[in-house]
Amino acid sequence: MARALQADLTLIDGRLVPGVVVRVARDGRIVSVDEAGSRTPTEEGDRSPIQRLRGKALLPGFVNAHSHAFQRLLRGRTEYRAHGRDGDDFWSWREAMYRASELLNPDDMEAVCRFAYLEMKLAGFTHVAEFHYLHHAPKGARYADPVEMSRRVLAAADFAGIGITLLRVAYQRGGPDQPPSPEQLRFVDPDPEAYFADLEATEAGCADDGARPVSVGIAAHSVRALDGDYLRALASGARDRVVHAHACEQPKEIEQCLAETGRRPIEHLADCGLLSERFSAVHATHLGEGEAQLLGDAGASAVICPTTERNLGDGLPDLPELMKAGVSLAIGTDSHARIDPFAELRQLEDGERLRTGRRNVLASAAGEHVAPTLFAAASSGGARAAGLEAGAIAPGLRADLIAVDLEDPALGGLVGTRNAENAILAALALGGHTGLVSDVWVGGRHEVRGGECLRYRQATEAYRAVVDKVFG
Ligand SMILES: [Zn+2]
Helix, strand or coil, rough: CCCEEEEEEEEEEEEEECCCCCCCCCEEEEEEEECCCCCCCHHHHHHEEEEEEEEEEEECCCEEECCCHHHHHHHHCCCCCCCCCCCHHHHHHHHHHHHHHHCHHHHHHHHHHHHHHHHHHHHEEEEEEEEEEECCCCHCCCCCCCCCHHHHHHHHHHCCCCCCEEEEEECCCCEECEEEHHHHHCCCCHHHHHHHHHHHHHHCCCCCCCCCCCCEEEEEEECCCCCCHHHHHHEEEHCCCEEEEECCCCHHHHHHHHHHHCCCCCHHHHHHCCCCCCCEEECCCCCCHHHHHHHHHHHHHEEECHHHHHHHCCCCCCCHHHHHHHCEEEEECCCCCCCCCCHHHHHHHHHHHHHHHHCCCCCCCCCCCCCHHHHHHHHHHHHHHHCCCCCCCCCEEECEEEEEEECCHHHHHCCCCCCHHCCCCHHHHCCCCHHHEEEEEEECCCEEEEECHHHHHHHHHHHHHHHHHCCC
C-alpha cells in the first residue's frame, strides 16, 4: 500500500536529516523524499496521510550479503574444545557443520531458514543473499524435484517476508585432485551443464512479487571446490546475474590454489573471467599484493563477515587497501554465530583499530566521520552486491526501511542536544544493537511493528524440533 513516513531523523547521503517525509508508492518504491522546506511534485504516495514516527530515526534497510541460513543451527554448539584435539580451527568447525548438514531434509531446511530469516528481519535486515549449497539428498541422490531445496529456501524467505537473492552454489570437488567427501556429495553438481540446468529451473520457479524482491544468482563456492574449467564455464554462462565466491578466507586454501594453478585465488578467478562489477569476493581476508586492485579495477565488491571471521579464527582483512583500490564493501552474517548488523558494522572499524593501532581508519578523508562509510557497507554496498535496487532513501529505490528507537539508553544524552546528528549516527554505528530496531518495511510493507513479528513464535516451534533432531 502507498504510505508516507516522517521520522524525527532520516539517514540521507550519510547524514541524519530532521523532518523528512518519505513517500512510498503501491509498487513498494520510494516516490519522493522531501526534506524540510522542499517539496517535490505530487505523486501517487502524496494522497496517503503522513505516519509520524516519533522518537525514531529512519534508515535504509540493512542487506545481509552473505548467509548460510542452515548454519544458524550451530549457534552455541561448537564453542568448546573437543576431546582428542590440540586445538579447534576453521577445519574442525567445518566437520561439525557437515555433520549437521547431513541430517537435514527439505522440511528441516525450510524450518531453519524461516527462523533465521525472521531473526534477520527483526534485526533490521530487509534482504539476504543466501549462498545456498545444500542441494541434494544425503550421499548426493537427486530429489524428485532436483531444485526442491532451493524452492524451500525461497519459500522460507516468502514466509519470513524478507527479500532474497538466492545464490545457487556450484560445487564440484573436495579440493585439487580430491573427489568430494561423502558429506560433500549433497553439494555437488558434477559439471556446469548440470549446474546451469538446476540454476535455470530455480529461476523458472521464482517469482518476484514486486514489493519483495526475489532473484537468483551464481555462487562459485571457492577455488578449492571448483577447477579452472568449471570456473570459466560459470563466467561464460553468468550473463547479467550476480556472481559471488568465497575467496582468501583461510591460508591453506591459498597455498592449495598456488600449488594447483601458480596463482592466488583472486588472480585465478580473474584469469577465469569471473571478475566484473557484478562479482563479490566473500571474506577477502588474506589478499596478496595486487589482488585488491584486481577487484577494484573490475568494479567488484568484497563481502566482509566480521563476526564469523572472528568466530572461526580467519583473521582480519585489510579494509583500507580494498577501499583505496575502489572495492565496494558489504557485510554478511555468514554462519550466524550472531545476527546483528550493528555488530558487523562496529567490527569493521574496531578490527582496523586493533590491526593498525590507529583510530577512524575507515574515514576516507581528513575531517570525515567513520559512520557513513559503515552504514553504506550495510545498505548501498550490500544492495550492490545482491543486485538490488535499494540501499538508500532516494526516489526510485525500493522502500526497504527500518526505524530505530532514539529513546533507547544506548543513545541517552545525545538526542535532544545541539548538533548531535553526527554523534547519534556514530553511536548507532559503533554502539547500536538489534533491540533498537522497532519497525521494518520491506518494499513498503510494514513487516515488523514495535519490535515484533507475528510469525516468529510459529517459526520457533518448528525450528526447535530440528535442533532436537540434530543435537538431541
Ligand atoms: Zn560462507
